[in-house]
Structures are given as C-alpha cells and as structure tokens.
Amino acid sequence: MLKIGEFSVLTSISIHMLRNYDKIGLLTPKYIDESTGYRYYESSQLPIANQIVALKMMGFGLKEIVELQLQEMQIDSLKELLKNKIEDKEQEVKVIRKQLAQMENALKDLASKREHALSIVTKCIPDRKVASFRMKIKEFPEEGVLWKILGDECEKMNIQFSDSKYSIAIQHEINFDENYIDVEVQRVVENIYEDTDKVKFYSIPSCEVASLVYQGGYSRLKDINLYLAKWITQNGLEICGPAFNIYYISPGNEVGEEKFITEVCFPVKKR
Template identity: 45%
Template sequence: MLKIGDFSKLSRISIRMLRHYDEIGLLVPERIDEFTGYRYYSEEQLLVANRINSLKDMGFSLSVISEILKTYNDSQALKEYLLLKQAELKELAEKTSRQLQILETTINRIGKEDNVMKYSVVLKEMPQRYVASLRKTIPSYDKEGMLWEQMMKEIASQKVQYANPCNSIAIFHDKEFKEHDPDVEIQISVQGSYQNTENVEFKNVPSELVASATFKGSYDQLIEVNQAVANWIRDNNYDFNGAMFIIYHVSPAQTQNPDELVTEVCFPVKKINSKKS
C-alpha cells in the first residue's frame, strides 16, 4: 500500500487533485484509516492513474473519463470514445487554423487599407429558410422598390405570416454591375403554406456558407463594403459560390433617415482546396 504522498509522486498527480478525484469517485483510495483519515492506494491503482493522465492529455473531461474507465477493457467502446474525441479535435483544429489565417491576413492589411476594421467580415452559415420570392429584370438598381410593392400587393390577400427573424433580401443575379436592366430577386422569410401568385413564388432556400459584412448608414458605402468582403474572400482562400445578396435589417421601409439604415452584404463562398494533386 502507498501513502497518498508516495502515490502522488509515482502517479505524477498532486495530492490536491487526488483528493478531488476521491470526492468525485474517479479514483477512490484502496483504504482510508478510520482513525487518522490517511488515504492509502494500492500499486495496481497506478495503472488507473496512468489511464486518467493519458485521457486528460487527449482532452477528455473528468466526467467523460469516469465513463470511459467503466468500459476501459471493452476495446470497441474505448475506440468509439477516442474516435469521437479525434473528430472533435480535428474540427477544433480546422476552426483554429481558420481563425489564425483571418488574424494573419487582417494584420497584414493594416496600414495598407483604410477599411480593414471599419467593415468587419465574418464567415457564417445562412440557415435554410422558406420565402416569398419575386424575380424580375428592372430598369435600374434604384427601382428595386417596384418589386417590393408588387410582392406586397400580390400576397396581401393571403394574410402571409412573416418568420422570425423576417429577413428581407435582395439577390443580384447578374455576374457584373449593369447600368440598365439588372436581374434582381427579392425574398422575404415567411412561415405557413401559401399559393404562388402570378409573379410571387413560395419556396425553400437551402442553407449556404457566406462571407458577410454589416454596416450602418447610407447605401453610398456599398462599393467600399463590397471591396472589403471581396478582399477577405481572396485573402482567406475562399472563392465566390453564387449570387451576391443584401439583407435589409433596417430598410427604407422602416426609416426615412439614411443614417439609421442597417444593411448586411453577403457573398456565398466555398473553400478553395489548397492541396495540390
């Protein structure tokens, strides 16, 4: 039998932690002297201590380690635990790698561009949504309001219930800026079931990965915001993967003051495979 001090030295676990393990039932002493309260451990418990240390080094929490030890001799059960942790750590490593790359590219652009941190770009997953959609060619971009007026008029009789959040979106399907006759689709998130009208289609939109930047104020900033997002996509090894769209969080329909507008510019993206074949 080993006193707690000796067991601590051999197992490389502090006395304080051994007492904690005892309290939570993870590693209970073989015997506790009823008169002195001294804890004694068997030499065989060094194997358990080594397993605990090994599993901690892999990143398992004490509560999970406790579960693993119950089936440690079941090789299949142990393998499943390890595979789950491996997948978790790989995902974390990929996330950390992306964060480091974003930090590096942002640091490198500071001093070279004025809008590096003015417009913060984020990578996010746009969830699947059910929308009312209207797509048409309009005379010019500033005539987009025509589409919203037409949509509201055509769906009014169905008493459409809007989703929460109720994203109002404009999608620009042309591959380049057009001075005349741009192809524009508007969408508004809804809930329920409705009939298509002459120009409005109710449809599901799949989730998609986007790089986005949100800004407050007039639409005069759009060119600068687009540049900031495009630079981020280029610098962080992504590529464009669909039509650019805008989410109107606070739109002209809600305020006449351009300084109060809140707009999010989104570019669907995909990761570029940097591995050489």
C-alpha cells in the same frame, strides 16, 4: 503500503486531486484506516496513476478517463480510443488554424484602417416562404420600382406577412453587354398563395451565408461586395449561390441614407 502523501509525491498528483479521484471512482485507495481516516495506496497502483496523468496531458477529461475503466481495458481498446482522440484533435487543429488565419486577416484590415474589419460572420439564414417579384432593370436605383409593384400586388391580395423582418433583394445577374440587372425582391409571408402574373410564391430552404451588416447608403455596396468576396476566399470558403441583401432600415422607412441598415449575404460552402 504507501500513505496518500507518499503516493502523491511518487505520482505528481496532489493530495486534493487524489481525494477527488477517489470520490469519482477513478483511483480509490486500497485501504482507509477507519480510526484515523488515513488513506493508503499500493505500489501496484502507480502504473494506473501514471496512465491517468498521461491521458490528462493528452487532453482527456476526467469523465472520459473514468469511463475507460483503465484497470480492465485491453490494449486493442486503448489503441482504438487513442485513434479516435487523434481524429478529434486533428479537427481541433483545423479549427484553430482557421481562427488564426481569420485573426491575421482581421489584423491586416485593422492595420489598413478598414472599417469593416471584424464585421463579417458566417451564419444560417432560416428557411422561409416568400412572395417574390423579379424583373430586369437598367440600374440599381430602379430596384424601388420592384418593391412598389410587390407591395401593391400583396396589398391587393391581402397577403399576411411574417413577423420576420426580412426584405430581401437578390441580384441574379449583372449583364454589362446588354446593360441590365436581373433583380428579384422578396418579402417573407406566412403561407404559400396562388401565383399571379407578377408575384410568385415559394419556399426557400435554409442556407449558410457569409454576412456583413453595415450602416449607410447603397453607394457603398460595390466596395462591400468586393471586400466580402475577398474574405470568403481568404477563409477557405466558396460562393455557392447568388448574393442577396436584407434591408432592415431602407428608403421605405423614410429616413436619410446615413441611417440605412443593410445586411449583405453571400451563400457559401467549404472548399
């Protein structure tokens, strides 16, 4: 039999770890001297110890290895387990490659002194019920007219708005030939009400978006939209719906435009 120190040298597993393996039932000594507490292992346990070391090097956690019950495992079961682990690792590699690409793009943006580097995230916008008004306008500053109409109509109906702070504007179409912008403005409400001639009520499912929050005036929206669209392409995504803006601090708050807080969102999906 091998003393724990000898077994440790032969397996390159520290004495501390061998004691831990015994504690969790992964690799128990064949014999413990009750009078001295010394632990002894048999040479026949060396292959199991080496398998544990090999599996740890492959990325298996101790809990996973304990569950494998190595001494009873058949070759076919081990092969299936390794195939599954390979698939998991391949997914991890994809995630790491994506993260590396994002880091490289952010580094380029920082080198170019672009202020929005590291400002874009992907996230889920939750499902919601909205009061909506949609109209074609000739230029973006006219969007304020839509907000006034929506606000006036909702006030007439005594509409109860949600605690959600979402005030959303969607640009459905920008038609340069006919010189109009198709815009829809939305406020989140508690319930679905009966439609009026102007205001429509409906539910919107949750969606994944690429998002950038910025502080400042709306004259910067064009450049921010272009920057966000480029980021989406660079990160293996594609736009799958009309872009929209969420206004947190806007002209309605009666502050200067340098204090406006706007979130620009593009619905996205994986390419």
